[in-house]
Amino acid sequence: MHDTAKYLVHADITADGVVERSDVVGAVFGQTEGLLGDELDLRELQDSAKVGRIDVEIDSENGQSFGQVTIATSLDQVETAILGAALETIDRVGPCRSTIEVRRIEDVRAARRREVVERAKTLLTDAFDDSMRSSRDLVEEVREAVRVEDITEYEGLPAGPNVADSDAIVVVEGRADVLTLLRYGVKNAVAVEGTDVPDAIAALTGDRTVTAFLDGDRGGELILKELAQVGSV
Incomplete structure (x- = not known):
């Protein structure tokens, strides 16, 4: 009943x-x-x-x-x-x-009815959240996905797709830094992946314009110091 x-x-x-x-x-x-x-x-x-x-x-x-x-x-x-x-x-x-x-x-x-109203509020907030995004948001999401997919390797190191052919490179610390720069359209970054500068990056600095984009902490200082010694910065 x-x-x-x-x-x-x-x-x-x-x-x-x-x-x-x-x-x-x-x-x-x-x-x-x-x-x-x-x-x-x-x-x-x-x-x-x-x-x-x-x-x-x-x-x-x-x-x-x-x-x-x-x-x-x-x-x-x-x-x-x-x-x-x-x-x-x-x-x-x-x-x-x-x-x-x-x-x-x-x-x-x-x-x-109160239960229906509360449930409808939840559905409106959650279920339709993605559909309320603007066209600009969708375009940016696709662009970011494409940029992230652009990450490659150079001599086993995380790198943007243009590192091998570009006349300038950006040296960063890790893979996450390469991804961040890709999101902003920078495709010539390569990561040292540690405080020791790999030989492959040292060789790249010989005939290219080099920008060191490193953290301002102790690790970043060590990388920059070694890069100046083994490469041409």
């Missing part, structure tokens, strides 16, 4: 004595019978699937009972409110005096 219900009536129950679920259900049927006429008779409403089962959670402590009653309905707002008011007329459960107070009437459809 909860799957097709429009409303859930939530009520709190207290009793001056120890009662069980069956006592509460019996009191609900027994003390509302004939109260609202045939059209809103609880048994008739259940038989026609307009009201679901009566869910009762009841506990006892120190000779007192307390708990919650939940009833699902597919009635309209007015009829559901009348049913809730009828529950509050129950003053005995079994042999014990009792009180039932409707805490709230939950609109199940409104709760589902």
